[in-house]
Every structure is written in C-alpha cells, then in structure tokens.
Amino acid sequence: MEKVRSHLMLCAGTGCVASGTAKVKTALEQELAKKGLAEEIKIVLTGCNGYCAEGPVMAVYPEEIFYQKVTPEEVPMLVEEHFLKGRPYQKLMFREPEKKAAIPGMKDIPFFKHQVLRVLRNKGLIDPEKIEEYIARDGYQAAAKALTEMTPEEIIKTVKDSGLRGRGGAGFSTGLKWEFASKVPSEIKFMLCNGDEGDPGAFMDRSVMEADPHSVIEGMVIGARAIGAHHGYIYVRAEYPLAVKRLRMAIDQATEAGLLGKNILGSGFDFELDIYLGAGAFVCGEETALMRSIEGKRGMPRPRPPFPAVKGLWDKPSVLNNVETLAQIAPIILNGSAWYRSLGTEKSAGTKVFALTGAVNNVGLVEVPMGIPLRTIIYDIGGGIKKGKKFKSVQLGGPSGGCIPEHLLDIPVTYEDIVATGAIVGSGGMVVMDDGTCMVGTAKFFLEFTADESCGKCTPCRVGTKILLDMLTDITEGKGKESDIATLEDLSRDIITTSLCGLGQTAPNPVLSTLRYFKHEYESHIHQKWCRAGVCRNLTTFWIDEKLCKACGACLRACPSKAVVGEKKVPHKIIQELCVHCRTCFDTCKFNSIRILPAGFDGDPNEFLAKTAVGAKEEK
Amino acid sequence: MPKLTIADLQKIKEKYKADFTLREGGYTVKIIVHMGTCGIAAGARNIMTAVMEEIAKVNRNDIIVTTSGCAGLCAKEPLATVELANQPPVRYSDLTDEKIREIFREHVLGGKPVEKYALVTGCETTY
Secondary structure: OOOOOEEEEEEOOHHHHHHOHHHHHHHHHHHHHHOOOOOOEEEEEEOOOOOHHHOOOEEEEOOOEEEOOOOHHHHHHHHHHHHHOOOOOHHHEEEOOOOOOEEOEHHHOHHHHOOOOOOOOOOOOOOOOOHHHHHHOOOOHHHHHHHHOOOHHHHHHHHHHHOOEOOOOOOOEHHHHHHHHHHOOOOOOEEEEEEOOOOOOOOHHHHHHHHOHHHHHHHHHHHHHHHOOOEEEEEEEOOOHHHHHHHHHHHHHHHHOOOOEOOHHHOOOOEEEEEEEEOOOHHHHOHHHHHHHHOOOOOOOOOOOOOOOOOOHHHOOEEEEEHHHHHHHHHHHHHOHHHHHOOEOOOOEOEEEEEEEEOEOOOEEEEEEOOOEHHHHHHHHOOOEHHHOOEEEEEEOHHHOEEEEHHHOOOEOOHHHHHHOOOOOOOOEEEEEEOOOOHHHHHHHHHHHHHHHOOOOOHHHHHHHHHHHHHHHHHHOOOOOOOHHHHHHHHHHHHHHHOOOHHHHHOOHHHHHHHHHOHHHHHHHHHOOOOOOOOOHHHOEEEEOOOOOOOOOHHHHHOOOOOEEEEOOEEEEEOOOOOOOOOHHHHHOOOOOEEEEOOOOOOOHHHHHHHHOOOOOOOO | OOOOOHHHHHHHHHHOHHHHHHHHOOOOEEEEEEOOHHHHHHOHHHHHHHHHHHHHHHOOOOEEEEEEOOOOOHHHOOOEEEEEOOOOOEEEOOOOHHHHHHHHHHHHHOOOOOHHHEEEEOOOOOO
8 A cells, every 4th residue: 555645635626727726736746756756645636625716725734734826837846845845835825914924724724714614524625526535534424324224204303403494595494395395195206406506606506516526415315315206316507517527427436336326325225316407597596497497498487386395397296405405414414413503593503605705805615603793704704805995795695685784794694684684695695895886886786687587487577677777777877866766666575576486586685785775875876976986987076186196196007098197296187078987096096095076076076075974964 | 336335335434544634633643754955865765765665564544744844953864753642752863764664663653762763852843
C-alpha cells in the first residue's frame, strides 16, 4: 500500500472550474512530479467548497492550510515552499479583508468558523466522483439502516419528529409529505427530486449535486422506502452540466454497487433512479409543472388538489423533495430526530444552506443553524459590505421573496420570522445590496424575471406581472404618476390572491416589500424625479461640491463622455449637457465630493441637500 | 464493483480510514521531517522516503508525516521530530536511512524514544 502524507483538496465546483481549476491541477501534477513528490502527495478534486469568490481554492491536509486564488504561475513556488519544505506559502493564504496578516487554518477563517455543516458535511472533504469516499464518510449507512432495521412508519416518524421542512421554499414538513403519499394505496409510486434551481443568485442545490451527489441519492432511496416507491427521477436543469455529469456518474456507481436497482444491499427492496433534464423554465420548479415536464408535456402548473401525494407523475402518488431536503435525510436517519432538533428553533429545526452573494466581501455558500441572526451571516461570515460601503438591504427568497432593511437585521432566520418581514426563506438565495442600489430598480429586476418566466396559463400572472413591470419601468424612467403607488399595491394583492401557482402568488412580493420599507424611494422617484442612489439615469443630476473637491482628476479621467472639466488645483465641474448619468464619477471619487440631485435640478444644491438629508423631514 | 452488502460498507470505510485521518484529524503519531534548504542538502529527502516506506510496511492509518522548514540547527541536519499523542515531541539529529528506520521501529511503533540519536525533547513550536 502506498503511503500518502498529504492531500490537496482542490475545488472543482463550477465557480472554481471557471476560475481555472483544470490548469492549476495540471501545473500541480507537473510540479509535484518534478520534485519527486507525486507518490506521497495526492490531489483530490472536490465539489464546491463554498468560498467561490476567491477561487480556485485549495485546502491542504493534514495541516488544514487554506489557499485561495491559486494560479498555475504560483504553483512552482507553492510546491517548493509548502509541500517540499513545509513552509505554508503566505502569498496565497486567506487574509481577512482590511487586515494584513495571513490566516493559515480553515478553522480560523470567520467564513468557515461560523458554519455548521450537515447538508454540506462532505464539501471539500471527498471526491464526489468516487463512491468509496462517500461510503468512507458513513455514506449509505443510513440507507442500510432504513432498509433493514426500520419500517416505513418508523422512517416517516423519525423524519416527521426531526422537524425537517422542505428546503425548496415553501417549508412544508417533509415527514408529513411522505406520510400522505405512503397512505395512498398504489402499485406504482414515484420518488422525485427537484433540482430545478432557478432563483437568480441561488446555487445551493447545484453545489450539493456537484459536491456530494450520493447524499441526494441516499436520501431518495430512504424516501422511496418510506412511501413505497420503486422508481424515481432527479429533475435537473440542463444548464447545470457538471451537476448532471456527477449525478449520472453517481447513479451508475450506486447501481453497479447494488445501492440502486434490484434488491438493494440484499434487503429485497427495489428502487430505480433516472435523471430528467429540464430546459430551464423557472415555472418547472413548481411541482405540478415539473411533473408535467417529466411526462413530456409543456411544463405548466395545474390546480391543487388533487395534491401530487395522491395524483402526481402520470397520475400516480408522488413525492417531490428539494435537493437540500434530501441531503439532510441520511444524517437524520443515522443520528435520530433529537440530534437534528439540537440545532435551530422549535418550528425551524436544523440547518439551512444560503447562497450569499452581492455586495459582501465573502461571496459563497454557507450553512448555518436556523435561528441565527441575519447580521451574523452578513457581517461575520460574509465579512461585511464590500469597499466599506453602507448596507442598504438584503434580498431573501429570490423572485418570490423580499427585501429586508437594516433595522431588521437582528431577527433570527426562521421560516416564520422571515415571512413576517415580507420576504421568505425560500430556497436560500441571499443577495446583499449596498447604498448604491435603487430599490425601485431592484423590484423591477425581479419583475422582469417573473414576467418573462410566467407560463401564461392564468391571466393574473401573465397580464398582471406585465402591468407591474410596465409601471415600475415608467417610474424608473421618470414617467411615474401620482396614483402609481396605490395601483401597485392593489394590483399586487390581486395577483397574489388570484394566481394559479406559486409563481404568480409570490411574484409581487419584491414590489410589496420594497414599498413597505423603501416607499420614500418610490415617492422621490415619482414626485421629485430623483433616484437617490443614482441608478435611474433619467432621474439624476450629478454635481461636484467644490468645497470638497480635491481636484485630483480621478473623475475627469474616468468620465466616458468627457463631461467633467477642470485641471490640477482647480475644483472640477460637470457640464450637464454632456453628462450621460452613468455614475462613474460618483463611484470614482475618493473624497465623497460628488452629489446626486434630482433630474434637471435648478437651485442651491447645498440648501436642497440639507433639507432632504437622511434624518431631515422629507418634503411632501 | 460487485454488489455490496452492509458488511462491505464497513470494510470500505475501514479501507479509506487513512485518507480521512489525514483530512479530519485523529492521528496518534506525527513525524515531521525538516526540509529546509539545509535539510534537503543533507539528505532529508532520503529520510522522508524511508519514513514513508516504513509506514507503508506496517499499514498503520494513524501515523501522519509532514514537512517543516529549517529548525535552526543546520549543522545537525537531517533532523526529524516524532510526536506521539500525549507525549512531548522528540527531535532527532544527524539522521541516516538506518537511524530513522530504527527510530521508527523503537519510538513510533514501540513508544520508546531512541535516546542515542535524540537531540532534545520538547519543542519551541509544534507546527
């Protein structure tokens, strides 16, 4: 047996692959061979490590040194310094933003330190393409237990008692769902997995499918046993090629090893699993639409009841669970429901994975116990707002969710608390926005998405989202009307109450939540023709405060339309006729000397700004 | 791969234990070979190879090997440090292929430090 003294866990998730994992791997192989270390140091390609912003990332064991932004050019030095001479290579080590000292160990990095891994238990620790590595980390032990030691009723009771709720967005009790389907008598039933992740900015499910495909398969085997299904599909979008490849490989390996197919582990239980590729329509994430899509029909939802547990795929009783939900199952079966409940809150048990993106320093995938305050996720794990800017809002739940303002950041992340704010936990997309974000524009962005993705079957959603979008577009272009705010609110409620499926029922949420917390922005857009964030081009006048201008020339050089004039030691000015309102000067200025005023502003800027400053009473 | 039984799952787990001892911790012996420029020049590479061979021979999952830089005693290279769980580390100097294999048998496997080759006990840092 060859002795290997060190493992280099090189991330091969989609993010790091895009940043150059393949080239780094080749360079590492060549360099290790050159130094005669190829036999004793093993390179392992892992699934998404979660720290995507700084990819390609690599963790070195046993020392637990974490390297980021590894390039082929740095590899020779890295190999010589660390793997030959044993001196961790400072240059590529993690540094806390704003701090100079390099932090060596994974356990010392705040991004990793605050996380609790259950769903992502194998992330960065196993090679997802080798079933043996999954088995070595207790893989398929839970399936063995469920198939040979437990009755379907016991499995359902354990999952029900664990308090696990669907991680796809709706948060329905997984155990109850299984119980409903188990009680419907039928020769044929289906166990399905929803991998049709589609929220903008969300990539939790993709990462799980890529990093640990067997955890999803094992969850499905256990679920199939619980409800009495012998066939299953994983519905995954074709835009996830790496996830599809790894799932295919995992299904083949599991079938060959007798962990799928006939007589699994000699238990007499049969379960066959297949993959169905979706074409990427957002509505196909809705369960009835997803099932129609697998049937080969156009993916459109149908009214419920009957619920899929009674009449699902091909009118047979079916259970559809989200990827992350299924990945939680094996540890629950192995460790029991009390263990699962040891984290989280009474109604929101366990952990949840979030895709943390936007204006935070540490963009990536994080798994935290439910009940943790939003502030901890954004400031401790996320490392705060990029470039020292001010926090404005965090968007949770994608197009079905809403924007949460600063004063609510201390609420715990649970299904109920988040819903009370007007957002939803959803599938776990968490987009952080700084003060350079226009909230009307944010609502418009999500409505563009839902109006585009509406399947068109029911009128409120098909026409309603379009009208909402048109009104929002008008407001951002300076054509907003006095009555718009009331109309937006009324129409939003109509769409919510009359739409057929979850897409329409939640599509107005981004409008309602921004109206709830950022109404003043709508009002200044409509009344004053003023986009305070400087995003809506028709609603801005950029003005340089000569008292603050240091005449450094930065904005002058950056301006694409040469609208800034001035020279050294002469405060700069903006020629309004030439200005294209791109905000480049504002973002470039280091001295905070550029102000954003309403469109066509004519008057004393200082007086106007003093009157409308934050804290000052707004003019009605 | 043949169809697995439940017993096979356990066997696979055992077989891969060494890999996960490395990644998750839980080792009981750590051997550090000092591989600074001085160490490499004095033959640390051969020491490392010898250690790796000895571990492969005994097929133990709980022994790990790492490298570290110059220990500051360039004249006494090659150096190696052996750390057994709950015991102070012992640093050996002026090593040769034969010496390190003897240390491996006596100290790593037998638990008794080889005093004649030992330089110091304890360590300023245990990386």
